[in-house]
Amino acid sequence: MIGIIPDSPPRSRRGGPGQGGMRQALEIDLGRAEFFRGMSPGLFGRIRHLVQESHFERQKVLYFEGQPAEYLWVIGSGEVRLYKSSASGRVTTLEVLKPGEMFGAVSSLDQDHYTASAEGVSSGVAWRLPRPTVLKVIGEEPALAVDILVVTSRRLRDAHERLRSFATDAAPARLARALLRATREGQARVTRRALAEASGTTVETAIRVLRRFEREGLIAGKVGLVQVVDEPALLRVAGEV
Amino acid sequence: MIGIIPDSPPRSRRGGPGQGGMRQALEIDLGRAEFFRGMSPGLFGRIRHLVQESHFERQKVLYFEGQPAEYLWVIGSGEVRLYKSSASGRVTTLEVLKPGEMFGAVSSLDQDHYTASAEGVSSGVAWRLPRPTVLKVIGEEPALAVDILVVTSRRLRDAHERLRSFATDAAPARLARALLRATREGQARVTRRALAEASGTTVETAIRVLRRFEREGLIAGKVGLVQVVDEPALLRVAGEV
DNA sequence: AATCGGATATGATCGGGATCATACCGGACT
DNA sequence: AGTCCGGTATGATCCCGATCATATCCGATT
Numbered sequence: 001m002i003g004i005i006p007d008s009p010p011r012s013r014r015g016g017p018g019q020g021g022m023r024q025a026l027e028i029d030l031g032r033a034e035f036f037r038g039m040s041p042g043l044f045g046r047i048r049h050l051v052q053e054s055h056f057e058r059q060k061v062l063y064f065e066g067q068p069a070e071y072l073w074v075i076g077s078g079e080v081r082l083y084k085s086s087a088s089g090r091v092t093t094l095e096v097l098k099p100g101e102m103f104g105a106v107s108s109l110d111q112d113h114y115t116a117s118a119e120g121v122s123s124g125v126a127w128r129l130p131r132p133t134v135l136k137v138i139g140e141e142p143a144l145a146v147d148i149l150v151v152t153s154r155r156l157r158d159a160h161e162r163l164r165s166f167a168t169d170a171a172p173a174r175l176a177r178a179l180l181r182a183t184r185e186g187q188a189r190v191t192r193r194a195l196a197e198a199s200g201t202t203v204e205t206a207i208r209v210l211r212r213f214e215r216e217g218l219i220a221g222k223v224g225l226v227q228v229v230d231e232p233a234l235l236r237v238a239g240e241v
Numbered sequence: 242m243i244g245i246i247p248d249s250p251p252r253s254r255r256g257g258p259g260q261g262g263m264r265q266a267l268e269i270d271l272g273r274a275e276f277f278r279g280m281s282p283g284l285f286g287r288i289r290h291l292v293q294e295s296h297f298e299r300q301k302v303l304y305f306e307g308q309p310a311e312y313l314w315v316i317g318s319g320e321v322r323l324y325k326s327s328a329s330g331r332v333t334t335l336e337v338l339k340p341g342e343m344f345g346a347v348s349s350l351d352q353d354h355y356t357a358s359a360e361g362v363s364s365g366v367a368w369r370l371p372r373p374t375v376l377k378v379i380g381e382e383p384a385l386a387v388d389i390l391v392v393t394s395r396r397l398r399d400a401h402e403r404l405r406s407f408a409t410d411a412a413p414a415r416l417a418r419a420l421l422r423a424t425r426e427g428q429a430r431v432t433r434r435a436l437a438e439a440s441g442t443t444v445e446t447a448i449r450v451l452r453r454f455e456r457e458g459l460i461a462g463k464v465g466l467v468q469v470v471d472e473p474a475l476l477r478v479a480g481e482v
Numbered sequence: 483a484a485t486c487g488g489a490t491a492t493g494a495t496c497g498g499g500a501t502c503a504t505a506c507c508g509g510a511c512t
Numbered sequence: 513a514g515t516c517c518g519g520t521a522t523g524a525t526c527c528c529g530a531t532c533a534t535a536t537c538c539g540a541t542t
Binding site: 082084086087088090092094105106107109110111115116138141142143145146148149150152153154155156157159160161162163164166167168169199200239241 | 323325327328329331333335346347348350351352356357379382383384386387389390391393394395396397398400401402403404405406407408409410440441480482
Binding site: 432433434444445448449451452462464465 | 488489490491492
């Protein structure tokens with residue numbers, strides 16, 4: 001009864017751009033999602049009724065850092081971001097997750113509290129499996145850990161590379177990276193704020209830098225939407241030559 | 242025959258501070274090290290002769306980022322750091338590993354190239370297990386993946402927290418964190434350069450900030466050694482209240 | 483003994499980016 | 513229809529920290 005995401009009805013005052021759920025029609029079956037896809041049919045059949053389904057909305061928090069890690073989560077549709085807040089109130093986006101991807105797993109394994117917060121980037125559906133079940137399932141089919149391990153390893157690599165970038169790259173390079181990372185098929189549905197929080201800078205700087213990119217013909221911008229016009233140039237700015 | 246760390250004899254010109262290997266007398270048995278400790282006795286017995294042992298020296302590179310990931314490594318004694326270099330030549334330390342800890346595993350699982358470089362922080366001994374053996378062993382006892390997963394999860398959490406810190410904290414806070422992280426029993430055997438590379442700043446800034454810490458009575462400094470005098474104050478600077 | 487290089491130290495300077503302020507726009511709610 | 517708020521935009525200002533330069537110290541090498 002986590003009590004945080006009570007399948008609330010459509011929320012209000014959320015005119016934000018580029019959202020709505022119907023846009024990224026991408027959905028996925030539970031059986032093809034991370035963690036579940038590796039289970040034997042028998043095990044899957046036995047535990048699938050323990051999976052809870054919940055809707056979430058844009059900007060709706062699924063859980064906060066520090067709360068008891070009661071579930072392993074998997075996205076059915078929509079997007080979720082993991083983020084951390086600093087004492088001064090600044091927010092840093094750690095990861096943006098898409099349908100089929102799991103989260104909360106890292107915490108639910110050896111940690112009893114979530115170590116980052118999670119909130120909807122769009123509306124969508126999330127499945128969650130109670131932590132005790134997760135542990136029991138892994139104990140039963142340890143090969144599942146390999147699946148989680150592969151996912152976690154990839155994320156660790158990503159985190160390391162971003163760490164390097166944050167430590168040594170200037171704001172334009174970090175922003176170009178964040179932008180490219182958010183881009184699907186030539187366009188990124190993100191606000192300047194989202195890019196700022198994903199690249200460790202401020203909204204104003206993000207706006208200024210993107211305006212410069214725009215004037216230089218690297219991108220074209222609308223509200224909540226960035227069109228990548230000159231990807232090679234962006235890659236160059238990002239330092240990925 | 243990786244060819245990089247040919248058990249070279251003692252190296253020269255390396256007057257660096259606080260090193261030498263005999264200082265941190267900490268050693269560990271293979272059987273108690275990460276990855277190996279979780280094996281069944283039978284399996285351990287069968288593969289232990291496949292473990293290669295090699296000495297490394299301070300500043301000696303065990304492998305470079307981008308090279309084929311041929312081994313999973315475990316430290317027997319001494320310390321190793323994982324780091325990344327940027328195009329401009331600046332170096333960022335990702336992790337400093339101690340006896341019993343593994344590395345290279347993340348790469349050797351689903352990646353065929355190392356995604357960071359590794360070099361000795363002190364002299365020491367490293368064991369390495371060829372990647373094909375690693376995969377075979379995990380296939381045989383999948384529960385081993387859980388062990389690696391727990392380690393990888395912890396490191397991912399660390400990386401995320403450092404990411405937040407790099408994104409939002411000022412240099413003094415990041416340096417205080419790096420210092421506290423390197424401290425064992427009230428003192429840290431690190432150069433200003435090492436702290437700078439671990440906290441995403443420059444040597445000059447590290448020196449200036451640490452000098453200020455010193456004048457304010459938070460630390461006491463020698464070459465290659467920092468004594469933590471007022472840990473609570475340092476924690477406050479680090480933003481860990 | 484002389485030399486060399488790494489570590490520490492400090493000054494001068496510059497600039498990127500944070501901060502603060504203001505303004506406009508457009509969609510959504512009342 | 514009017515209000516409100518989030519997103520975008522831009523100017524002014526300030527300062528932290530990077531950069532460049534120089535100097536001292538000391539252990540190790542020649």
